[in-house]
Amino acid sequence: MAAESCNSRISADDLQAFCVAVMEKVGVSTSHATTTAEALVMTDTWGVFTHGTKLLHGYEKRLRVGGLLTEGEPTVVKRNPASAIVDGGSLLGQVTSKFAMQLAVDLAKNIGIGFVGVRNSCHFGAAGYYTWLAASQGMIGVSMANDVPIVAAPGSRSAILGTNPISYAVPAGKHDPIMLDMATSTVAAGKIFAAVQSGRPIPDNWIIGPDGLPSDDGSLIPDQGALQPMAGHKGYGVALLIESLAALLTGSAVTWDVGSWLFGDLSQATDHGHAFLAIDVNSLIPLEKFYSRVDALIDQIHQAPKAEGSERIYMPGEMEWERRRHALVEGIPLPEDVIAKLRELAETAELESPV
């Protein structure tokens, strides 16, 4: 999640316009392209470059060959007063996920809480984007997704579940929303690739090798090893809750039946599942009162004594909100790998590169 060294800064508006143009070129409507670009660019402003506009390179390939559809709308296939199932129609995961989270928010209003499960979707980018959407409307939001297995279970020799990310956001008053966005593996695969590239060994709680035992050789990923779940059986257990809500309950593909959005057959739908929850704060406690309670807790944590060598205690999401404020003023400090992908994309799409 850390900002990497960078060559170039780009304004969020220019990056947004480029991303929209790329998607329009392959037949995506302006509305859907705008929705997707907003999610990707916001994620870049947070400094979470692994889940920002870098992803568009892969999405665009899928859009061209049919593994993502350019036309259609997400459909509500089952609707109850407080819950629903949405079929994503193999559209861009961001389009379906924004639709589904907004539906959860709409269901929750006044009634108290809304749950929306999604099937037949694809990679949805940063889980935190959708929980922020809920928090910006005075709701506590939760989002999650399943994915192709790459994470072991305690006792397994190989991968059992995906990194199955989960995010939540809690709106605050004078402070930014509390916002966590995490994978249920110890670390993301990207951190392992980075260690391998720089020749560093990795801690022995990151991956297992081909015998199923902990290994410090990052080069075993992804072909001969698997990631370890965060905190052992706890991360495995949380990932199973996510698989249950996002996939078992929604009718989407489960574990090995999910298509790899990046490495799989780009012409086939991936059938990822998601789940979104929105809790209407104001139906339980006056919003202003809640905000002041959240603010007071944040102040208390900020003011708590610091460990030797630590200057601050951060709230989840606090670094991201600070990076975003800087990025909106000074431009987004895109790292080299993102710039390279955007330039490739510009060439493919016959558009001028924005960086």
Place this chain on the structure above:
Amino acid sequence: MAAESCNSRISADDLQAFCVAVMEKVGVSTSHATTTAEALVMTDTWGVFTHGTKLLHGYEKRLRVGGLLTEGEPTVVKRNPASAIVDGGSLLGQVTSKFAMQLAVDLAKNIGIGFVGVRNSCHFGAAGYYTWLAASQGMIGVSMANDVPIVAAPGSRSAILGTNPISYAVPAGKHDPIMLDMATSTVAAGKIFAAVQSGRPIPDNWIIGPDGLPSDDGSLIPDQGALQPMAGHKGYGVALLIESLAALLTGSAVTWDVGSWLFGDLSQATDHGHAFLAIDVNSLIPLEKFYSRVDALIDQIHQAPKAEGSERIYMPGEMEWERRRHALVEGIPLPEDVIAKLRELAETAELESPV
């Protein structure tokens, strides 16, 4: 969560009868005593002895001096179609929590999902008991609670949040429910006390010392150190979600305002907060179809290749359900520390000890 060495086996029925009698002696109604005893005894049958009948020793003291009230009923102070807030009236946490989870289940039926927050409660024992209650009614259940701070945040010198447990249960068909019950610290304080007693050093991701840095000296807990959150910022983030739902949203005490149920003033209410979620599976997907999807995933995981030296891959909760089956036939293999507490309690209550 492991079963410890034991001296004595006791039938669940005998243990239940003893616990009910103890509570009746101090003025708890038969109905509330039965509810509480059922939760504690079931937890013992799971082999989770830290959260079973051992707790009654502390609860009984509170009941005698007013820090838990013997009379009253939990009250619904706010009710929406899909959410509610319950005031626990400083009753036994098990009584209020069962009431609240059942309300969440009742709200969820047909409408899709129910959320119930609780304030003015106390220690609720094993979080998994309530999610099992939901799962036994065809619902996916989630439960959580806040507690007195004992866990650090990344960068803090001392405790910031409680161990803030969370549980979920997913009902299955031919298999037992998937059921996770975990603290958001790396390990429970009990594991550290056990290491200290046996003179063992502890891994450096369990606690921090008085400088806020990792330590392998377990004797620093609880007075000079704090537990580390599981998986660093991830466990800290999850604990904050739990504090948000169980306390900020419900109006219960937050962090340092929560009373210590065991070490605090036994005559004062602790004002713990809880949160319960129930998702009505059948309103989204036919229950039998869901069960077969859950069963298929469990079979897939059971059949996956095992790591060198591992014989089985367990589902969350699977060990507990196996222990329970044995305990119901052969008696519960209570460890010595639980037996000692039960004998003390029998003496105080002037009842015959069941073990």
